[in-house]
Structure formats: C-alpha cells, structure tokens
Amino acid sequence: MAMASAPSCAVSDLVAKGKESAIALRAMLGATPPDDLGDLAEQILRCCDRALAALRGATKESSAAATRKRKPELHGPQTPPATTSKRMRLSGGERANKQVEKKWTMEDGFLWRKYGQKDIHGSKYPRLYFRCSYKEDHGCMARRQVQQSEDDPSVYLINYFGEHTCCRDNGVSEDPESSPEPFVINFGASTIDGHDLQPRGSPWPSSDDDGPVVSDTSSDLCHSPAEEKEKGLGAGMGNAAELFEQSTPPAPTLTTSMSMSSPEWDDPSQGCLVWDIGLGESLFDGIGEFDHLDYYVRLFQ
DNA sequence: ATAATTTGACCTGT
DNA sequence: ACAGGTCAAATTAT
Numbered sequence A: 001m002a003m004a005s006a007p008s009c010a011v012s013d014l015v016a017k018g019k020e021s022a023i024a025l026r027a028m029l030g031a032t033p034p035d036d037l038g039d040l041a042e043q044i045l046r047c048c049d050r051a052l053a054a055l056r057g058a059t060k061e062s063s064a065a066a067t068r069k070r071k072p073e074l075h076g077p078q079t080p081p082a083t084t085s086k087r088m089r090l091s092g093g094e095r096a097n098k099q100v101e102k103k104w105t106m107e108d109g110f111l112w113r114k115y116g117q118k119d120i121h122g123s124k125y126p127r128l129y130f131r132c133s134y135k136e137d138h139g140c141m142a143r144r145q146v147q148q149s150e151d152d153p154s155v156y157l158i159n160y161f162g163e164h165t166c167c168r169d170n171g172v173s174e175d176p177e178s179s180p181e182p183f184v185i186n187f188g189a190s191t192i193d194g195h196d197l198q199p200r201g202s203p204w205p206s207s208d209d210d211g212p213v214v215s216d217t218s219s220d221l222c223h224s225p226a227e228e229k230e231k232g233l234g235a236g237m238g239n240a241a242e243l244f245e246q247s248t249p250p251a252p253t254l255t256t257s258m259s260m261s262s263p264e265w266d267d268p269s270q271g272c273l274v275w276d277i278g279l280g281e282s283l284f285d286g287i288g289e290f291d292h293l294d295y296y297v298r299l300f301q
Numbered sequence B: 001a002t003a004a005t006t007t008g009a010c011c012t013g014t
Numbered sequence C: 001a002c003a004g005g006t007c008a009a010a011t012t013a014t
Helices: A005-032 A033-066 A086-093 A165-170 A217-221 A226-230 A235-246 A285-293
Strands: A097-101 A112-117 A127-132 A143-148 A156-161 A183-185 A258-261 A272-277 A295-298
Touching: none
Parallel strands: none
Antiparallel strands: A097 A156, A112 A127, A127 A143, A143 A156, A183 A258, A183 A295, A258 A272
16 A cells, blocks of 8 residues: 555645744744743754655655665675674664654654663663564664663663664565554544544554553553553662653643654653643644554655 | 574674 | 664563
8 A cells, every 4th residue: 555655745745734834933932032832943943854755755755765785694605704794783883873863752653672771880770672673574673772861860861773664565565464663643532523533553552451550641652562561670670661651741721633753852751741722723734644654654764 | 382582692893 | 991872682562
C-alpha cells in the first residue's frame, strides 16, 4: 500500500504552514522574550523542520534509501570476515548517522531489542545497547544507545546510529503488522468520525492493554509498543514510566490536537508536544485530508 | 516452545 | 592497559 505521495504533499504543505506560523510566533515573541514561550516556539519550529525534512526524505529518498542500506552479510552467502570486522565497523567507524536525543522516556515508536549493557567509566548509569527488532526480518541496522542522564536521571540520553531501513523497506509493505511506527503525527482525539485511531494491524497497544497507563493526552498519542518492551529495563530505568503514571495533567480542553514526537526536544519533559488548535482554524484547515492517511503519518528520520 | 533479556567474554581503538 | 561496543550462551519471561 503505497503511502501515496499526494497525501505526503498535503502533509508537507500543512507542516510548512505550521512552520510559517511558528516563525511568526517566534518573531512576535522576539520583542518580549519569555523563555518558556520562546523555547516552545523554537520547538515547534524544529519539529516542523524535522517533519518536512522527513517527509521529503520519505518521498524522495525512500527507494534510494531502501537500496542504499543493505547489510551484506544478511543477503547472499556469508561474506568472509574481512579485515574490517563487523565489530570494528559497528563500534568504531560509524558516526555519520549519529543523532542524539534527550527524552524522559526511552520510547520512540520503534521496536528495539536490547543486546548489551555496559557500565561506563565515570558514569553512574550503565549504557544500554539496542538494535532494531527488525534486524533479522528486514536487515534493519538501526541501533541506539540509551543512558540515563546524570544530571536528571529521569532523562534518557539516546544516541541513534544508522537508519531504519525496515520502515522504508516496508513503507509499502507486504506486512503492515510488522511495520514499526517511527514518528507519528496524530491529528485528532482518540476517535474521529468513529474511527479508532489505532490503525488496524498496528503494533501499538490498545488502551485495554496491561501496559503502562499513560494518562496524559499527549503521552497517549505518542504511546508505542516500545514502551511496553522497555518495562524490564533494569533498576534505574523504571522512572520514566512511573513519572508518566504519576503525572496528572490538566484535562484536555482542545477539540483537536496535534501531537508530534520529536527526537530533538530541548526540554526533556516535552516528550511529546501537543499543539492545541481548534477545528477549522487556520493552521490545519485541511485536516480532513488526513483521512487518507488513517490519521497517521509516518515520518522517517 | 519460543522470544527476549542478561551478562561475561571477546574484539577493537586509543 | 583500559574503555567502549558487540557477541552469544545462559537465563528468564511469555
């Protein structure tokens, strides 16, 4: 099922509008710079930038990326362990795709499998090593390293390496059930026109799952199976989920919300950013267009 | 039974 | 030699 480019264009336009609005907002705030609001505007801006870049990347590079990143040893006969061994490549030489996130949850919409843990010299907390759960299935070489911040243990410092070829590969996939959910822009409340926001076949847990209860609207929108997977992460790692559970956010007053999970929040408490906009307001007049996307737009880094 | 996690060993770079 | 990253057997969870 091709994520058609037409909806992507629509999303791109809308996000571009959002960016313009954020720029305007930042300009307005510029004269009297209240830090929080300024930061928020910056976040929105970055968010839009990332979304746009991701969209463009997803539409323009999807095929290229799918073919670009192929792990040799997963296809064809075993390549002899040459002088540049697997370990060498993975540990030392790969920096190009590195991205750093600060989040207060390790959940990011992807499904990860932990393959190692290491006490880091001079650091209170161990570093956890994850690779994409779809490595076996799709040869996805995405990896990440997660470590609790020493300054704020409820914050996780996450380093990403490699790209999620699994998603790109199956964006048009033959197997939607196995396709992980990277970044999600979610338009609307839990239901719109009676449609459940949980896409059929989505790996995301439904609300009646026994997983962590996330009461916050924004958190809920960003909820993902990875969160459940991470429940057993070792002693220090339970804090984030507990934090979510203990938080008692104000009841949502919006009619429509847009929630974006972004890898680059300055404020780790903003694991998800919710834009409160009213239906029919300028930013997302064409919100109905997202019917075509089943209310979800997958954005790839 | 199968899948995921843990953890000590091993490898590489500095 | 040491630290960081990965592997893989053993263990645990589902």
